[in-house]
Amino acid sequence: MVAIALLAVITAACGAKTGETTAAGGAEEPGVSGDKIKVGILHSLSGTMAISEVSVKDAELLAIEEINAAGGVLGKQLEAVVEDGASDWPTFAEKAQKLISVDEVATVFGGWTSASRKAMLPVFERNKALLWYPVQYEGLEQSPYIFYSGATTNQQIIPGLDYLKSVNKNDIFLVGSDYVFPRTANKEIRAYAGANGMTISGEEYTPLGHTEYSTVINKLKAAKPAAVFNTLNGDSNVAFFKQLKDAGITPADMPVLSVSVAEEEVRGIGPENVAGHLVAWNYYQTTPGEANEKFVAAYKKAYGQDRVTADPIEAGYIQVKLWAAAVEKAGSTNVEKVKAAAGGITLDAPEGKVTIDGETQHIFKTARIGLVESDGQIKEVFASDGPIKPDPYLKGYEWAKGLS
Amino acid sequence: MDILVSQLFTGLSVGSVLLLIALGLTFTFGQMGVINLAHGELIMVGAYSAFVLGGIAGEGASLLVAIPVAFFLAGCLGLVLERLLIRRLYGRPLDTLLVTWGVSLVLQQAARDIFGAPNVNVKSPPWLDGGLVVAGATLPYVRLFILAMVMASVVGIWIYMTRLPAGRRMRAVMANRQLAACSGIATDRVDLRTFFIGSGLAGAAGVALTLLGPVGPTLGTNYIVDAFLVVVAGGLGQLRGAVAAALALGVLSALLEFQTQASLAKVLVFVAVVAFLQVRPQGLVVLRSRALT
Numbered sequence: 188m189v190a191i192a193l194l195a196v197i198t199a200a201c202g203a204k205t206g207e208t209t210a211a212g213g214a215e216e217p218g219v220s221g222d223k224i225k226v227g228i229l230h231s232l233s234g235t236m237a238i239s240e241v242s243v244k245d246a247e248l249l250a251i252e253e254i255n256a257a258g259g260v261l262g263k264q265l266e267a268v269v270e271d272g273a274s275d276w277p278t279f280a281e282k283a284q285k286l287i288s289v290d291e292v293a294t295v296f297g298g299w300t301s302a303s304r305k306a307m308l309p310v311f312e313r314n315k316a317l318l319w320y321p322v323q324y325e326g327l328e329q330s331p332y333i334f335y336s337g338a339t340t341n342q343q344i345i346p347g348l349d350y351l352k353s354v355n356k357n358d359i360f361l362v363g364s365d366y367v368f369p370r371t372a373n374k375e376i377r378a379y380a381g382a383n384g385m386t387i388s389g390e391e392y393t394p395l396g397h398t399e400y401s402t403v404i405n406k407l408k409a410a411k412p413a414a415v416f417n418t419l420n421g422d423s424n425v426a427f428f429k430q431l432k433d434a435g436i437t438p439a440d441m442p443v444l445s446v447s448v449a450e451e452e453v454r455g456i457g458p459e460n461v462a463g464h465l466v467a468w469n470y471y472q473t474t475p476g477e478a479n480e481k482f483v484a485a486y487k488k489a490y491g492q493d494r495v496t497a498d499p500i501e502a503g504y505i506q507v508k509l510w511a512a513a514v515e516k517a518g519s520t521n522v523e524k525v526k527a528a529a530g531g532i533t534l535d536a537p538e539g540k541v542t543i544d545g546e547t548q549h550i551f552k553t554a555r556i557g558l559v560e561s562d563g564q565i566k567e568v569f570a571s572d573g574p575i576k577p578d579p580y581l582k583g584y585e586w587a588k589g590l591s
Numbered sequence: 592m593d594i595l596v597s598q599l600f601t602g603l604s605v606g607s608v609l610l611l612i613a614l615g616l617t618f619t620f621g622q623m624g625v626i627n628l629a630h631g632e633l634i635m636v637g638a639y640s641a642f643v644l645g646g647i648a649g650e651g652a653s654l655l656v657a658i659p660v661a662f663f664l665a666g667c668l669g670l671v672l673e674r675l676l677i678r679r680l681y682g683r684p685l686d687t688l689l690v691t692w693g694v695s696l697v698l699q700q701a702a703r704d705i706f707g708a709p710n711v712n713v714k715s716p717p718w719l720d721g722g723l724v725v726a727g728a729t730l731p732y733v734r735l736f737i738l739a740m741v742m743a744s745v746v747g748i749w750i751y752m753t754r755l756p757a758g759r760r761m762r763a764v765m766a767n768r769q770l771a772a773c774s775g776i777a778t779d780r781v782d783l784r785t786f787f788i789g790s791g792l793a794g795a796a797g798v799a800l801t802l803l804g805p806v807g808p809t810l811g812t813n814y815i816v817d818a819f820l821v822v823v824a825g826g827l828g829q830l831r832g833a834v835a836a837a838l839a840l841g842v843l844s845a846l847l848e849f850q851t852q853a854s855l856a857k858v859l860v861f862v863a864v865v866a867f868l869q870v871r872p873q874g875l876v877v878l879r880s881r882a883l884t
Contacts, residue, residue: 433732457712
C-alpha cells in the first residue's frame with residue numbers, strides 16, 4: 188500500500204519535471220507534422236467565464252475552417268487542439284504547458300480574463316512559445332511572446348471615458364470584479380479623472396461569480412453618480428443588471444458603461460435588462476462593411492441563426508487569420524520568424540482595416556461606443572477617427588506617468 | 592434613512608434566499624445525517640426546469656407553474672438518489688459525502704451536455720417588474736415574492752411537522768431513530784419522504800433563484816457552501832434554528848458588505864460562523880433528548 192503510494196508520488200514528480208524543462212517553442216518548426224500544422228485553442232468552456240469564452244473558441248474554429256478551405260497555411264491544413272481552462276487560472280497555465288510540450292502546437296489562441304493571461308504569461312515566455320490573446324484588457328503589459336488582438340487601454344477604456352466626459356457625466360462610480368483587470372483599470376480611470384476634472388464617487392469590488400448585488404446597488408443609490416463604469420466579468424453581469432433593473436434604476440437615471448458586456452453577454456443577461464446602457468468596444472455585429480456581413484453570415488451558418496457576433500468573437504476570428512498571414516510571410520511556423528514577420532501585416536477585418544504594430548505586438552483598432560438596444564443588438568453612437576495606435580503603457584498620456 | 596431601510600431589506604432578502612436553499616438541507620442532513628453535496632445540483636435542476644417551462648409556456652404563468660413542477664422533479668431525483676445510492680451508505684458520512692460529490696459532478700456535466708455550458712436566461716414574469724416604495728426605498732417585487740415564498744414554505748413545513756401524522760413521525764425518527772423503529776414507525780419510509788421533501792424544497796429554491804441571477808451548470812456550487820453554513824449554525828434538523836441562522840447570516844452579511852466590500856464581508860461572515868461554532872458547536876437550536884448518541 189505504502190509502496191504503491193510512493194511509486195505514484197515519484198512518477199508524478201518525474202512527470203512534472205519533464206513538463207517544466209521541455210522547450211518545444213524553441214523548435215525549428217513547431218506544430219508542423221507531415222502535411223498538418225497543429226494549433227492550440229485554450230478558453231474557459233465551463234465555469235463562470237464560459238458565458239463569454241465558448242463563442243470565442245467557436246470563432247477561432249471558424250477561422251481555421253475557412254483557412255483550411257482556402258488551402259491552409261504554407262500548403263498545410265490546420266488542426267486545432269482545443270483545451271478547457273475551466274475559468275480556473277492555474278488550469279490555464281497547466282493546459283498551456285500541455286499544448287506546448289505535449290501537443291507541440293505552433294501557437295496558442297486563448298485566454299479571456301487578465302488573470303488567465305497573467306497565469307499563462309510565464310509559461311509562454313519560459314517556453315518561447317506564442318500566445319494570441321483576443322480580449323480587451325487593462326494594458327500596462329507587452330510580453331514578447333504574446334500578440335494582443337483585443338483593445339488596450341487607449342483603444343477602449345480611455346475613449347469610453349472621453350465619451351462620458353463629452354456627455355457631461357463627470358461623476359463616476361466604479362463597479363468591478365475583484366481581480367487584476369478591474370483593479371488596474373480603475374487605477375487608470377482614477378488617474379484620468381484626476382487630470383480631466385471628473386470625480387470618482389465610489390469603487391466597489393465583488394468576487395468573480397458573485398450574484399448578490401443589493402448592497403452594491405444600495406451604495407449606488409446612496410452615492411447618486413452620473414454614470415457607472417462597469418468592469419464586472421462573467422456571470423456577475425447577469426445578476427447585476429437584473430437586480431439593477433428590479434431596484435428601479437433606469438439608464439436615464441444612471442447609465443452604466445460596460446467594457447466586458449458584448450452581444451454574447453447581452454444574450455445571457457436578457458436584452459430587456461441591459462437596453463439603454465452603454466458599452467465600449469471596437470466592433471459590433473451592426474458595424475457596417477462587407478467583411479462584417481460575410482463574417483456574421485458565416486458565423487450564423489456554422490453555429491445557428493440565433494447566435495450573435497461580438498468584439499472578442501471577432502478578435503478571435505481575425506487573430507487566427509493574422510497569425511496565418513504572418514506565417515505565410517515568414518515562410519515558417521518558427522516563433523521568432525513569425526514575430527519578426529508580423530509587424531505591418533494588415534487585414535480587411537469585420538471591424539475595419541487592422542494593422543499589427545510590430546513594436547508593441549498589439550493591433551490598430553477603432554474605438555466605438557455603443558448603445559444596447561432592446562433586440563439585443565448594439566448601435567454605435569460614437570467612433571474614433573480611424574484606427575488608434577496601441578499604447579499599452581500609456582506613454583502618450585501625461586497623467587499616466589505614475590501608473591506602471 | 593431610505594438607505595438604512597434598503598439595507599435592512601437587503602439583509603432580510605439575502606437571509607430569505609439562504610433559508611430557501613438551506614431548508615431542504617436542514618432535513619436531509621438533520622434527519623438522516625446525510626451530507627448531500629448534490630443539494631446544489633438539485634437547486635440547479637429546479638432552475639433549469641423553470642427555464643424549460645419558460646420556453647414552453649411563456650413567462651407570465653410559468654413561474655407559478657414552475658414551482659410545484661420543480662418541487663416534484665427535484666423531489667423525484669432526490670428519491671432516485673436515495674434509493675440507489677444513499678440508503679446503502681447510512682451511518683457512513685464520509686462515504687455519502689464522496690458519493691454525493693460525484694453525483695453533483697455528474698449532474699453538472701449532464702446539464703452542460705443538455706443545455707450547453709454558457710448560462711441561459713430565464714425571464715422574470717412582467718408582473719414582478721418594479722418595486723414597492725416604502726420610506727423612500729424601493730423594495731423590488733422579485734425579492735418580496737421570494738420572501739413570501741420562503742414564509743409560505745416555512746409555514747407549510749411547520750404545519751406538516753406539528754399537525755400531520757407523517758410530520759410527527761419524521762420528528763420522532765429525528766429525535767430517536769431506534770425508539771421510533773421500536774414503536775412501529777417504518778423508518779425507511781419516513782426517510783424516503785424526508786428526502787423527497789428536502790430535495791423538492793431545493794428544486795423550488797432553484798426556481799426562485801432564476802429571478803435573481805444567472806442559470807448555469809455551476810449554479811449549485813455557488814450556493815452549497817452557504818446552505819451548509821446555515822444548517823450547521825442553526826442546528827441540524829431544526830426548523831427554528833435554520834430560520835434564525837439564515838436571517839442572522841443574511842443581515843450580518845448585508846451590514847458587513849455595506850461597511851466594507853463584498854469579498855471582505857464574505858470572509859468576516861465565515862469567521863463569525865466559525866467563532867460561533869467554537870462557543871456553541873451544536874448550533875443555535877438543539878433538540879434535547881435522553882439518547883446517548
